[in-house]
Amino acid sequence: MRQLVLNRLLFLVPTIFIILCVAFMLQQAAPGDEVLSNLRLDGINVNLSQSEYKEAYQRQATLMNRDLPPFYWSVRPHYFPDSLYRIIPKSYRQNLKSLTLQTGDWQRVSRYHETLQKAINTGAQHKDSLGAIYVQLLKLEQSSDIQVIRNIGNRLSNRSVPSSTGTSDTLGQLKAAIDELRVRRRWSTYPVVSWNGARCQFHGWLKGLASGQRSLVDGAPVRMKILAALKWTLTLSLITLIVAGALGLAVAYYQTKNHNSWSDRVSSVIFYLFYAVPLFWLATMAVVFFTTDEYGSWTNLFPSVGLMYYTGEQPFLVQLIENIKQLILPVICLVLHSMAYLTRQVKTSLLQASNAFYTLVARSKGLNKGQVLRRHALPNALLPYITIMTAALPATFTGSLVIEVIFNIPGMGKLMFDSIRNLDWPVTFSILVLVGVVTVLAYLLADLLYVVFYPHMTKELIRK
Amino acid sequence: MNRLWKVIWSGHSSRAAIMFILLLVLVGLCSEVIAPHGGGGLIPFGPNEISEGTSSFLPPGTTEASGRIHYLGTDQIGRDVAARIVHGSGTVLQIGIFSTLISFLIAVLLGILSGYFGDRFLKVNLLQLVAAVITMWLGWFYARHWSLMIDDSGVIKLNTWRFLALLSAAMSITYLVTRRMQMTSLRRFFVPLDFFVLKFIEVFKAIPALFFILAMLSIFSRPSKTNVIIIIGILGWPLMTRLLRAEIMNIKQSNFVKAAKVIGLSDFRILMAHVLPGALSPLVVAFAFSVSASILVESTLSFLNIGLPQNEPSWGNVLSAARQYLAAWWMAVVPGMLIFVTVLAFNAIGDRINGTLRNN
Numbered sequence: 001m002r003q004l005v006l007n008r009l010l011f012l013v014p015t016i017f018i019i020l021c022v023a024f025m026l027q028q029a030a031p032g033d034e035v036l037s038n039l040r041l042d043g044i045n046v047n048l049s050q051s052e053y054k055e056a057y058q059r060q061a062t063l064m065n066r067d068l069p070p071f072y073w074s075v076r077p078h079y080f081p082d083s084l085y086r087i088i089p090k091s092y093r094q095n096l097k098s099l100t101l102q103t104g105d106w107q108r109v110s111r112y113h114e115t116l117q118k119a120i121n122t123g124a125q126h127k128d129s130l131g132a133i134y135v136q137l138l139k140l141e142q143s144s145d146i147q148v149i150r151n152i153g154n155r156l157s158n159r160s161v162p163s164s165t166g167t168s169d170t171l172g173q174l175k176a177a178i179d180e181l182r183v184r185r186r187w188s189t190y191p192v193v194s195w196n197g198a199r200c201q202f203h204g205w206l207k208g209l210a211s212g213q214r215s216l217v218d219g220a221p222v223r224m225k226i227l228a229a230l231k232w233t234l235t236l237s238l239i240t241l242i243v244a245g246a247l248g249l250a251v252a253y254y255q256t257k258n259h260n261s262w263s264d265r266v267s268s269v270i271f272y273l274f275y276a277v278p279l280f281w282l283a284t285m286a287v288v289f290f291t292t293d294e295y296g297s298w299t300n301l302f303p304s305v306g307l308m309y310y311t312g313e314q315p316f317l318v319q320l321i322e323n324i325k326q327l328i329l330p331v332i333c334l335v336l337h338s339m340a341y342l343t344r345q346v347k348t349s350l351l352q353a354s355n356a357f358y359t360l361v362a363r364s365k366g367l368n369k370g371q372v373l374r375r376h377a378l379p380n381a382l383l384p385y386i387t388i389m390t391a392a393l394p395a396t397f398t399g400s401l402v403i404e405v406i407f408n409i410p411g412m413g414k415l416m417f418d419s420i421r422n423l424d425w426p427v428t429f430s431i432l433v434l435v436g437v438v439t440v441l442a443y444l445l446a447d448l449l450y451v452v453f454y455p456h457m458t459k460e461l462i463r464k
Numbered sequence: 465m466n467r468l469w470k471v472i473w474s475g476h477s478s479r480a481a482i483m484f485i486l487l488l489v490l491v492g493l494c495s496e497v498i499a500p501h502g503g504g505g506l507i508p509f510g511p512n513e514i515s516e517g518t519s520s521f522l523p524p525g526t527t528e529a530s531g532r533i534h535y536l537g538t539d540q541i542g543r544d545v546a547a548r549i550v551h552g553s554g555t556v557l558q559i560g561i562f563s564t565l566i567s568f569l570i571a572v573l574l575g576i577l578s579g580y581f582g583d584r585f586l587k588v589n590l591l592q593l594v595a596a597v598i599t600m601w602l603g604w605f606y607a608r609h610w611s612l613m614i615d616d617s618g619v620i621k622l623n624t625w626r627f628l629a630l631l632s633a634a635m636s637i638t639y640l641v642t643r644r645m646q647m648t649s650l651r652r653f654f655v656p657l658d659f660f661v662l663k664f665i666e667v668f669k670a671i672p673a674l675f676f677i678l679a680m681l682s683i684f685s686r687p688s689k690t691n692v693i694i695i696i697g698i699l700g701w702p703l704m705t706r707l708l709r710a711e712i713m714n715i716k717q718s719n720f721v722k723a724a725k726v727i728g729l730s731d732f733r734i735l736m737a738h739v740l741p742g743a744l745s746p747l748v749v750a751f752a753f754s755v756s757a758s759i760l761v762e763s764t765l766s767f768l769n770i771g772l773p774q775n776e777p778s779w780g781n782v783l784s785a786a787r788q789y790l791a792a793w794w795m796a797v798v799p800g801m802l803i804f805v806t807v808l809a810f811n812a813i814g815d816r817i818n819g820t821l822r823n824n
Contacts (some may be wrong), residue, residue, distance in 0.1 A: 011663070018667050025678055078611055098620050101612060145618030191605045276808040278760055280767045281800035284786060288796050398672045402764060404789065413674075417768070420678045432675060439670040 001450055004461055008444050019436035020209075023429045024202050028070060032423040033090070035061045038172035050138075051124050054187040063086045068195045072203070077189040085114075098342050102146060104186030112177040116140055117428040119170045126167060131169070146183055155180035202300035209433060213426040217419070222430045225415065228243040231316050233399035233411035236327060240334040241396060243388055248333065248342035254348040255343070257373055268347075275340035283333045287406060290329065325396065330407045334400060345384040353377035382453060390446035398431075468748060481809035483515050485557075488806065491694035492554030499547035508532040511551040511777045524794050537794045540785045548777040549799055555778045556806065559693055559762045560755040566697025567704050574701070574733060575708030580716060586657060588696045590640040598690035603634020661709070665759045666701035667786035671701055677761070681770060696758050707750050707798060708743065715742045745821055752814035756807040763803045779803050790809055 035057060044056050061067060071084045076082070080100060099109045116137070123134045136152050143149055153175050174250040209232040213222045251271075255264045274282075353359065354377045362372045401413030412431065451458050472478045491498065499507040509532065524537040526544075536546040588596070607630035611623040680695050681687050715721060716739065724734045741749075765771030766780025774781065781800035786796035 015663070015670070017666055019670050022667075022671070030679075031682070075605060080687050094620070095618070098614060098618050102618075102621060103612055143618065145616070148618070187610065187710050189609060191602070273808070274813050276804060278800065278803050278807070280762055280764055281783065281796070281803065284783065284796050285800065288786065288793055385466070394670075394672065398675070401768070405768060417678065418677060420675075423682070428679070432671065432679075435672050435675070436670040439672075440666070443666065 001458065004430060004447065004451055004458055008447060012440060012444065015440050016437055019201075019440070020433060023296045023436070024205055025433045026432075027425050027429045030423070030425050032425070034216060034425060035064060035066060037423075038064065040217065041214075041219045050123075051121075058088055065201050066090070068199055068201050068202045068204065069194075072200055073193060073195050075191050075193050077186075078192050079104055079106055079108070079186055079189060080192075082192070082194050088368040091139055095142070098144035099146070099181065099462060101327075102144075102183050102185065104184050105182075108180045108182075110178070112174075112181060115170065115174040115177045117228045119167070119174045122167050122170055125284065130167065133213050143411055146181055148179065151180055161314065163282060187266060203291045208426075213430070215419070215427050216424045217422050217427075218227045219433070222427050225427055226412070226430060227397075229410060229412045229415040230397070231403075232409055233413065235320060236334070236409065236411065237396035237399060239327075239331055240338060241389070241392055243331070244335045244338040244342060249346060249385065251339070252346035252350055253378070254352060256377075257346050257369060259351065259354075265310070266336075268344075271340045274336050275344060277399070278336070279337045280406065282337065283403055283406045286329055286333055320356065326407070328408075330409065334403060342385070342388055345388060346381065347382040349378055353381040356380075379453070383450070385451045386446060386453065390442050390449065393445070396434055397435050397438050432436065468745060468817065472813055473780055475816040477812045478587055481812040484805065484809045485813075488553050488557055490548055492557050495554050499544075499550045507535060507544065507546045507550060509534070509547045509595070509622055511547045512543060513543045513547070521792050537792070539782060539792075539795060540788060545782060545798065548782050549802065551777040552782065552803070555689065555772070556762065556803075558760055559689070559696065559778075560759040560806075560810075563693045563695075563697035563758045563762075564754040565699035565701065566694060570698075570701040571704035571708050571750075572740075574661050574664075574705045575712055576739075578658040578705070579709035579712030580731070580735060580739060581663060581756045582658040582713075582760070583656040584654055586655040587652045588642070588655055589647060589652045590667045591647060591650055591752065593655075593724065595645060596638050596642050599638040600634060603631065607631045607634055635670045638777055654778055658709075661705065663725055665705060668702055673761075674764075677765060678770065681742065687771060687773055689772060689776055692762060692765065698762050699761070700758060701756050704750050704754060707746065711743045711746045712739055715739050741757075749814045749817050749821075751811045752817075754796060756810035756814075759803065759807055759810070802813070 003341060017434070031163070039056060039060050042060075044053070046062075067086050067088055074082075074085075076084075080097075084093060085098075089094060096109060100106050120137050123130050123137050126351065127134050130220060136156060138151055140149060143152075154170055156175055181185055212222065215222055215225055251267065255267060256263050307362070320323075350373070354373060356377075358380075359372050359377055362376045363369075367375070397410040397412060399413035401417055403409070404411045404414040405417065414427065416431050418424075419431075447461055450461060472482055497506070499509065499511060501510040501512065520538060520542045522538040522542075525533060526534045526537065528534070530813050532545050534546070534551065536544070539545055539548070565594045591791050607627050609623070610630060611626035613620050613621050613623045663812055676699060679694055680698075681691070720742075721734060721738055724738050729737075762771055762778065763780030763783070765786045769784055772778050772781060779802055782799040783803075786792055789795075
């Protein structure tokens with residue numbers, strides 16, 4: 001037992017670390033600019049000039065660790081610089097990266113980068129007299145196609161620059177730097193590894209997960225948002241889990257006791273059908289037929305969907321009691337759906353156990369059918385029950401997206417759905433990490449339960 | 465295969481199921497004849513054709529001014545539901561079968577790795593391990609560097625096929641390099657392949673399915689039929705791998721595999737000629753259940769309006785609009801019933817084979 005727990009805990013750490021890495025990598029690849037969203041939250045894009053805005057962007061990006069390398073170590077081809085990550089914003093960095101890859105020469109690209117930044121800075125002071133040239137300079141920042149950059153460079157030199165501004169020198173340098181850019185892919189290279197230590201984005205991201213981030217949509221703390229949603233989801237799914245678990249076991253027991261009787265056959269077929277019914281269809285049909293007067297008033301059994309009294313300000317218990325009627329139909333749908341699978345599995349396992357020799361022995365010593373099932377078959381047939389119930393635990397945290405969308409319940413599924421649609425990545429990936437950790441813990445719980453109920457499995461489990 | 469067919473055909477429900485699926489295939493193949501995009505077939509409307517006038521949410525059997533009948537009514541923007549359902553049947557089968565094929569491929573590879581070879585196959589010494597890690601790491605680096613492409617607008621893109629080809633080349637090189645390093649003086653230990661595969665499954669299962677789909681769809685691609693197929697396919701492999709692993713482990717214990725080993729057949733030959741054919745029936749069971757699961761996932765996605773685009777008719781697409789207008793029962797009942805029956809059909813086939821397997 002202790003050996004198993006130690007063994008599992010030992011592998012818990014790397015598993016959770018891998019989940020964290022996956023979440024971080026996905027968040028890096030996600031579309032949208034989080035720095036920009038954060039600026040917008042602070043109301044910074046309104047009345048700022050180009051340079052002021054750039055400065056604000058830089059500040060925000062530094063605050064969010066965007067000027068740090070992504071991971072503890074980084075690998076790069078030898079002709080790439082080791083400090084490319086410092087260049088902000090990301091799109092401009094990508095352009096420089098592409099240019100370096102195309103020319104195979106960071107020296108020239110960096111000269112181009114420096115003169116371009118200088119030209120833009122001086123150009124910003126003489127914006128009015130430069131006019132179209134300044135716009136062209138900004139366009140250079142957006143481009144990574146050498147042909148396009150060349151064309152703009154040629155246009156720069158053709159234009160007569162007012163000499164009084166003193167920018168003609170800088171523009172000349174820029175033109176020279178552009179002319180030096182030549183397409184020459186470097187295929188031969190070797191990898192260079194640099195160690196970044198704890199000063200990296202991943203480390204900061206981990207700290208952020210612990211100390212709290214804010215949502216990109218409304219600036220609310222992620223933790224509050226998740227907690228508010230978790231209340232509803234946990235209520236709904238715990239009720240479902242308990243009801244379905246108890247009912248499923250009872251029905252399976254009843255079916256096995258009266259195996260091949262009329263009631264067993266009918267109920268088996270019904271559960272077989274419910275197993276194949278798509279949950280969203282079941283819920284939609286329930287809403288279509290049982291919440292409106294369209295098909296006769298006798299079918300209008302349940303209130304319309306949606307939590308009527310949901311304001312988020314009253315204590316949760318008050319809200320729950322006021323909305324209890326709204327939760328009946330979703331709970332029924334969820335219970336029917338999850339019971340179907342559970343009942344089938346437990347029944348199969350119970351039937352197997354009731355055909356075993358030890359049941360025959362128990363019968364022959366004079367126990368009746370129910371006693372045999374309860375005392376001998378049931379304890380041996382609980383394996384699939386434990387597996388299914390523990391596997392359902394992570395789902396109690398994610399909730400059922402379909403049910404929450406159809407019945408308009410502000411739970412975790414809906415929160416996840418909405419935050420992915422709004423590109424609200426801090427919320428999304430916090431949920432992912434939470435659910436990932438819960439899943440791993442549920443596996444641990446399942447193993448522990450196996451060992452408690454079936455001690456002979458311990459050795460096998462340790463080896464697994 | 466012949467025996468399997470007999471088993472399926474001899475059951476009442478599975479025979480009905482096979483016939484229903486064949487009917488679906490037929491309708492899917494002939495959808496362009498039954499309801500052509502231009503209109504004027506057996507069903508007089510195209511799947512994306514918007515009828516004129518106020519034509520949204522017409523109940524079934526409504527006759528238009530032009531004399532054409534909406535057999536199953538119209539949807540929220542006035543498209544014919546019957547035509548969309550006919551075209552949806554092809555989509556549903558394609559998604560179910562092709563995504564299952566993808567997860568099948570991954571599952572067969574990983575299942576063989578963990579079930580047949582397992583923890584006690586690959587034996588290496590420390591030198592070989594270090595060499596393998598270094599060569600694979602270098603291989604990864606060069607494969608990536610050499611398959612980075614610049615597209616017309618100067619954006620860096622990874623050429624996936626080239627990357628995979630280079631990566632497999634790197635694997636071969638790793639094999640060639642490490643093969644020569646079997647020093648007798650160094651202690652050799654087993655590489656727990658089975659353990660790695662199981663851990664991989666565990667980590668993958670820790671990501672909730674719907675989250676995975678949503679994130680993939682929003683991060684990497686626009687929803688199209690191919691992308692939905694690939695994503696659902698990637699989602700399904702862990703379950704199949706576990707099943708296949710258990711099955712292969714069972715067969716590996718059998719005497720005919722031991723005999724094949726004794727007479728000196730190669731692992732590849734044993735796998736192809738003895739192990740995989742022996743696992744055929746459970747494979748077909750897994751296939752049937754996986755197809756029904758994929759169909760369910762697809763219809764759920766389309767129902768949430770995140771799966772297939774609207775111009776790609778599918779049953780889930782039609783169903784999703786029923787939520788907006790509760791009186792339109794025909795949009796909820798008909799496609800839902802079809803999804804239900806299709807899932808039931810694939811389950812019935814799976815259960816039939818499963819049942820006969822258990823009885824034998």
